[in-house]
Amino acid sequence: MLLSILQIIGLQLVLPAAFIFSLWRIKSENKLDWIIQLLFTVIYIMWIFLSGPWDWLGYYVRYVWVILLIPAVFFSWKKTRSLPLRTTLNGSQKITRGIHIVLILVFGLYNVSVFSSYTTQEEAIDLMFPLQDGTYYVGQGGSSTQMNYHHAHEPQQYALDIAKLNSFGSRASGIYPKDLDQFAIYGDTLYSPCTGEAMEVRDGLPDLTPPEMNPEQPEGNYAALACEDTDAIVYIAHMQENSIMIQEGDTIQKGQPIGTVGNSGNTTEPHLHIHAEEEGVGIPIKFDDQFLTRNDLVRTN
Structure with missing residues (x-):
């Protein structure tokens, strides 16, 4: 049970805070990496908002992340709007981009599973x-x-x-x-x-x-x-x-x-x-x- 509690705290409190803060303080050299990080952050917040067990921490806590995400998107966009769409990346930047793309695919599939759960073709x-x-x-x-x-x-x-x-x-x-x-x-x-x-x-x-x-x-x-x-x-x-x-x-x-x-x-x-x-x-x-x-x-x- 302690493990479940730690998982809830990690997935629903620590990680959303870290991802939103990272987007807010982004230091990207091009718009494409900002878009990729933005997509990942939005997809993760959507997943945890829809599928997290929010009766443990408080049902309305999940709206905090949506509220905080909005200014994070705005301020990160202000930092990157004048940057070029693409730039040449070094090795570590390529790895970071690749990790974000993989995470977008993983949590994107999670969200597909979430949305598929809302309906059934069987007679109820x-x-x-x-x-x-x-x-x-x-x-x-x-x-x-x-x-x-x-x-x-x-x-x-x-x-x-x-x-x-x-x-x-x-x-x-x-x-x-x-x-x-x-x-x-x-x-x-x-x-x-x-x-x-x-x-x-x-x-x-x-x-x-x-x-x-x-x-x-x-x-x-x-x-x-x-x-x-x-x-x-x-x-x-x-x-x-x-x-x-x-x-x-x-x-x-x-x-x-x-x-x-x-x-x-x-x-x-x-x-x-x-x-x-x-x-x-x-x-x-x-x-x-x-x-x-x-x-x-x-x-x-």
Whole structure:
């Protein structure tokens, strides 16, 4: 977990600051190298803006980099606008240019993967959003593994992991607290996303202290719902111990309370996991006809 925290700090704070500062203070001898460095910086900032897990540092922090990028572009252009388009380069300058071009290609492909995750050609089922008391953040979601690690696993390929943001735009008080109550979503009521029948229900597993996990019972406390007008089964997982309000075989109504968000099962922190399967294959979910991906917000209050 410490490694993940360091990666987030490095990729989302240190590197953007370094790249924007480097563009701002650029000492290029020609316009072409300025254009190449500008393209790389913009493409990197776009990638981290769209695909970074911003619920850790604060959802609105990502806009800081966009705001800082604008004057960096302006002042760097003022320094280079009178330069020739091209000049003869020495060995180290050629290496620097080559590195920037390679990075443009790498992060350009990353951005292609990000944009590809926003849509799917498969038919989706439309559900009611199962949370109703705050601003909710999609941490995993979309149709590519870069935006949704679940996409690598066929039964859960369109699964969503959802957190809740506090007033600071973060999912918790602190970077990674052990107190479950410090997570904004912990204990929030879950509502049935459809009318149907409860096919499977499990309760009684303990809520774990982060980063403890239970890989032997990955769903934790969960409910599997057979929704009307579809052959898919909707799974809602990691629910709070002894919070489930329905039993196997119950008929349930859309919007009916069914339990609360917990931290049971194979999970590193409290969140809602929801996915739909049809004959063991994951199918897309929409809420109010919206296909959600990482960094989307759902405001319910």
